[in-house]
Amino acid sequence: MRDYLKLLRFVRPYLPKFFIAAVCMAFSALFDGVQLAMIVPLSDKVLTDKKIVIPSKLPEFLANFVDKLNNTSPATMLNYMAISVLLIFFLKGIFGFLQSYIMSDIGQRVVRDIKSRLYAKLQSLSLDYFTHKRGGEMISRITNDVKLVENAVSYGATDLVYQGFLVVIFLSMTFLIYFKMAMISIILVPLIALPIVKVGRILRKLSRQSQEKMADINSLLYETIIGTRIVKAFNMEDYEIKKFDRINQDYYKISMKGIKRLLILSPATEILGCIAGVTVFFWGGREVITGTLSFGVFGLFLGSLLSLIRPFKKLSQVNSLNQQAVAASERIYEVLETYPSVQEGFGAAELRAFHKEIVFEGVWFSYARQQILKDINLTVKKGSMLAIVGPSGTGKTTLVDLIPRFYDPQRGRILIDGIDIKKVSLKSLRRQIGIVTQETILFNDSIKANIAYGTPDVSQAAIEEAAVQAHAHDFIKQLSSGYDTVIGDRGMKLSGGERQRIAIARALLKNPPILLLDEATSQLDTEAERIVQDALDKLIQGRTVFVIAHRLSTVKGAHRIVVIDKGAIVEEGSHSELLGNNGLYKRLYQMQELEK
16 A cells, blocks of 8 residues: 555646546446436336335435335326436536546656656766666666556546445445345455455566566667667677567566456456345345335346446456556656765855866775775876876776766765865866767767757857867768758767767867866777877867877877776876886887787
8 A cells, every 4th residue: 555655646746636537537426326226216117107115214315305206107207317317428428528538637747747757867867877777677667667657547546536436336325225235245345355455466566577577678679779780790680589589478478477367357356246146136036026125226226236346347457557557666766766876965066167186185986896996196287188098997987987976986085176076066067077988979869969969059150160170070061961960879870980070079069178088089990090089189289188098109198197907006107207117008008019
């Protein structure tokens, strides 16, 4: 129940609408009861012209109403009934439409809100969260899981309230008509509820497994579509097909387990309802024969009891639907209740323009219990270039990722102009920093939008000027739509060098005082590297630059080079100084020279 109430938090902003829908459902259910109650005057007065006999003591207003019916002629009663039937169906149709429309609107609003909250939450989470999660799994939370919640709100909540009203109305009618017989019948209700509750618990567990398998499918789709070039290059199509079929088969098996248990509820509730109906039919038939009960009233009692089968069936399905939605909401709340590891401090100040230096003071960083950086101490003056080199996997990228606070160190601090970056707002910090990496991230949008990313109000002239400086203008103008050309997912319609130049133009347009270059030319051929390197030379002018380089020949002109090995700074100096040290830098440099 607690988990279900947590699910209903999504509906809280729309409680006034939900109340209006519930009122419409109450009237619609009431008209269902009135429709059934018309059996009595039709059978006892219109068709047989006999008195309506009810063994139970009725409230005064109902007793007076029954007396009035008994004193009405069959012809007059027939006229009243004809008009009443038309009016009842008309009103029931109106209230039925209103409650369905309002509940559908609430369901769509809830889905919209959950998707927006999930996406906003994902945008607020720190980089380390995404290293633990698969892209397809996160997509599944926003699509598949949210759809299950929508079903619970739009259809589950509707049936829960509406069928609940029907149960109350039909049970009330049975107790009003014949209390003793109603008590005998109601004993069978726990027998109907027991399988509903038991199957619901199983379905909740199966639903979570099903959603996790759907996340696996989405993740595999995401990975193989993005990596289709590698799949084809290594002739792995058959392997990926078999892998997908295996996961798809697992999803099918779990789904069928749930469907089997869901479908068995319907005949089970019908059989138990039939047992109740036969018992009442036998008991009540004898009462009609003895004259204790009129035929029309018996028909109403039996009809009311049998009418309980449908809402109980619906409620069993609602319970199954809600159990699936609760499992989905648990996965949704796992995201919504996750706190970013990198958080902005209360009352964080704006970081003013960068003037002096960036300082690392005793910085230590570990990830998943593995020590990545150890006691890093650095001072980088404004306008200087610091090159960071060393073997792969020694923490070079992690070091520069600490500057824009993609991660926070466990010990030590980073200062910009003497201010701890943890004490300034993230936006003002990142506004000062530009990034160009070896893996160029572009979006499925126009070239113009990709260059202007982060500076949306910039003019076309400024965009083109940045492209000229990045040596991108000429190839852009040759494209069919120029700057309005849509470049596809991750910029796949462009070559590697062209994508890199777009990224450089983006950094140039942002015009940041601090620049982070993470092996920006390592994946390019010689000609593309020459063009991109020339663009980078323009980009770094007048800026404070942290450059991670695999090719040591590209950092000869750096003001200072630090060599990192196993997370620690083992050497520091200029290119010529490090060559004279006979240390790790010299060995790496000589190895690269021999490879040429």
